[in-house]
Amino acid sequence: xxxxxKFPVMERTTLMELKKGIDFAFRQxxxxxxxGIESFFDPLLFFLIRLEKLLLNTPWPLIIITLGILAWxxxxxxxxxxxxxxxxxxxxxxxxxxxxxxxxxxxxxxxIMCITVGxxxxxxxxxxxxxxxxxxxxxxxxxxxPSFVYLIPIxxxxxxxxxxxxxxxxxxxxxxxxxxxxxxxxxxDKEAIEASTAFGATTFQKLKSVQIPLALPxxxxxxxxxxxxxxxxxxxxxxxxxxxxxxxxxxxxxxxYLALGLFNGLAIVALAIIFxxxxxKYGQRMQKHRGQKK
Amino acid sequence: xxIIKRLLISTIVALGFISFSISANAACGKxxxxxxxxxxxxxxxxxxxVILEKGYGCEVELIPGATMPTFTSMDExxxxxxxxxxxxxxxxxxxKKAVSEKRLIxxxxxxxxxxxxxxxxxxxxxxxxxxxxxxxxxxILEHPEWFPSKEDPSKGAFVGCPAGWGCQLANxxxxxxxxxxxxxWVLIDPGSAAGLDGSISKAADSGNPWFGYYWNPTSxxxxxxxxxxxxxxxxxxxxxxxxxxxxxxxxxxxPKPTAWTKSEVNSIVxxxxxxxxxxxxxxxxxxxxxxxxxxxxxxVYMADNQAEGADAAIEFLKKHEDVWGKWVSSDAKKKIKAxx
Numbered sequence: 001x002x003x004x005x006k007f008p009v010m011e012r013t014t015l016m017e018l019k020k021g022i023d024f025a026f027r028q029x030x031x032x033x034x035x036g037i038e039s040f041f042d043p044l045l046f047f048l049i050r051l052e053k054l055l056l057n058t059p060w061p062l063i064i065i066t067l068g069i070l071a072w073x074x075x076x077x078x079x080x081x082x083x084x085x086x087x088x089x090x091x092x093x094x095x096x097x098x099x100x101x102x103x104x105x106x107x108x109x110x111x112i113m114c115i116t117v118g119x120x121x122x123x124x125x126x127x128x129x130x131x132x133x134x135x136x137x138x139x140x141x142x143x144x145x146p147s148f149v150y151l152i153p154i155x156x157x158x159x160x161x162x163x164x165x166x167x168x169x170x171x172x173x174x175x176x177x178x179x180x181x182x183x184x185x186x187x188x189d190k191e192a193i194e195a196s197t198a199f200g201a202t203t204f205q206k207l208k209s210v211q212i213p214l215a216l217p218x219x220x221x222x223x224x225x226x227x228x229x230x231x232x233x234x235x236x237x238x239x240x241x242x243x244x245x246x247x248x249x250x251x252x253x254x255x256x257y258l259a260l261g262l263f264n265g266l267a268i269v270a271l272a273i274i275f276x277x278x279x280x281k282y283g284q285r286m287q288k289h290r291g292q293k294k
Numbered sequence: 295x296x297i298i299k300r301l302l303i304s305t306i307v308a309l310g311f312i313s314f315s316i317s318a319n320a321a322c323g324k325x326x327x328x329x330x331x332x333x334x335x336x337x338x339x340x341x342x343x344v345i346l347e348k349g350y351g352c353e354v355e356l357i358p359g360a361t362m363p364t365f366t367s368m369d370e371x372x373x374x375x376x377x378x379x380x381x382x383x384x385x386x387x388x389x390k391k392a393v394s395e396k397r398l399i400x401x402x403x404x405x406x407x408x409x410x411x412x413x414x415x416x417x418x419x420x421x422x423x424x425x426x427x428x429x430x431x432x433x434i435l436e437h438p439e440w441f442p443s444k445e446d447p448s449k450g451a452f453v454g455c456p457a458g459w460g461c462q463l464a465n466x467x468x469x470x471x472x473x474x475x476x477x478x479w480v481l482i483d484p485g486s487a488a489g490l491d492g493s494i495s496k497a498a499d500s501g502n503p504w505f506g507y508y509w510n511p512t513s514x515x516x517x518x519x520x521x522x523x524x525x526x527x528x529x530x531x532x533x534x535x536x537x538x539x540x541x542x543x544x545x546x547x548x549p550k551p552t553a554w555t556k557s558e559v560n561s562i563v564x565x566x567x568x569x570x571x572x573x574x575x576x577x578x579x580x581x582x583x584x585x586x587x588x589x590x591x592x593x594v595y596m597a598d599n600q601a602e603g604a605d606a607a608i609e610f611l612k613k614h615e616d617v618w619g620k621w622v623s624s625d626a627k628k629k630i631k632a633x634x
Contacts (some may be wrong), residue, residue, distance in 0.1 A: 034499075045444070155492030160493045161444050239489060242485070
């Protein structure tokens with residue numbers, strides 16, 4: 001009867017030894033390879049710092065005008081151009097310019113990194129069922145595992161700063177682009193592929209000229225989602241020493257500064273909406289070119 | 295559906311019985327204790343829980359907390375009833391006010407001996423630069439090149455306090471008071487407790503130099519043998535500290551260089567604690583003083599075994615009867631021992 005009411009747990013000391021063993025092994029690993037892995041990411045750090053400095057040293061009107069131009073190129077909508085410029089002016093006026101630029105820098109680098117890593121993985125998944133089966137649980141894990149859990153090993157390995165923060169953000173933000181690249185390529189019409197095969201296209205030609213262009217709107221939705229998720233992670237990244245809009249939010253949480261938290265939170269929302277609308281509009285326009293009007 | 299309903303009802307009834315049986319033998323009422331999010335506070339909260347429950351028949355609920363939120367809540371709402379480890383420096387002025395208005399009671403002025411905040415070095419720093427041994431902070435500040443910052447190696451990295459902690463403001467103001475920016479330093483915000491600890495263990499594990507803020511007693515100090523740094527200046531008076539160093543930057547126009555204020559840690563309780571807990575519980579809190587060495591030992595135990603506060607409390611009560619035996623009446627001691 002006792003067996004049924006009391007769950008047979010692993011013995012306490014064994015369990016403790018197991019936990020200690022895992023910790024010890026990882027510590028050994030990080031002592032041995034930590035510095036090497038750190039220097040592997042040095043170019044990325046260099047790029048990130050450069051970008052942040054560039055954004056901070058450029059006169060603010062220039063940045064707002066550039067933003068307007070980018071918004072126009074992406075969306076061709078005056079409403080959006082004016083809206084995003086006003087949002088940035090407000091962010092600056094409320095004293096969040098510096099933090100906002102730091103956040104924009106890390107989000108930009110993170111998005112680039114996610115695209116360069118995510119799209120090839122997505123293509124591989126679309127090409128091979130086996131890779132897809134192997135990757136899906138990994139993606140599930142990346143999206144659902146509480147971020148604090150993987151912050152611990154990242155901290156042990158890389159310490160605090162921009163790079164560990166960037167990696168933490170990317171772990172959370174890369175799954176949508178992988179998933180949607182995979183989905184987009186798998187959803188390409190069979191007839192289109194058959195036609196290209198009939199014309200004697202190689203696998204690479206098929207991929208480059210048929211599958212990816214046809215899947216582009218879906219892939220773009222993935223990019224959009226990745227940016228959104230990266231922005232959502234900004235606060236978590238600040239917990240390991242990334243500068244940006246997340247830092248004042250952390251300060252606000254621990255001190256109950258309602259207004260400070262609200263301002264910076266809304267700044268993140270504004271960034272998210274601007275990025276989202278621009279990339280979405282851009283994606284829609286790409287679809288129009290191909291005459292797939294709905 | 296019916297089965298689920300019946301199950302739910304029966305659990306509620308059963309729970310009612312359990313809580314009834316606890317409160318039935320209660321000499322004191324229901325208390326809420328803040329379980330703050332660092333190891334020593336966690337240990338103390340859990341030890342208090344066991345002792346007050348087993349020894350004095352209280353019903354104790356632990357709720358999560360942290361320095362500022364817990365104090366604000368106790369000050370404004372009178373809840374939780376006790377904070378076993380309130381670092382007083384961060385809340386000096388409002389605490390004084392609350393005590394004079396009899397809303398809060400400082401039940402124990404020194405729950406742990408031998409503690410303090412300040413600036414520390416990792417032992418690896420001294421190994422790499424033997425000259426640094428015995429240097430004061432003022433002298434170390436002349437050598438930012440010993441602590442190159444990862445993001446800008448031409449600057450020295452000084453690791454301050456995570457955003458939102460009381461000590462963050464103090465460190466930022468001291469950073470200005472010592473003119474560290476001019477001397478070539480950057481103030482690194484580690485972002486969180488995990489970030490601060492991570493930066494230390496990373497540096498200590500790889501033998502890299504590390505210079506920053508920390509406090510004792512902690513497992514980090516015990517485990518990595520962190521070395522305290524003398525500031526090289528005297529404490530420049532309460533006025534400078536209370537009305538400038540601990541305030542936000544805009545409220546502290548002219549911070550003067552100063553040593554860190556002597557740390558004051560209290561166990562504070564609300565007026566309600568004195569009422570529902572009764573005299574005996576209050577007497578226990580008054581007597582409860584952990585020797586610094588014992589506390590450090592427990593903290594290293596917790597860190598090494600990844601023990602939670604509840605497990606560590608049992609370990610402490612089993613191992614250090616000579617310590618806690620003096621805090622409680624012999625009658626309560628018997629009950630606690632029986633309850634372990």
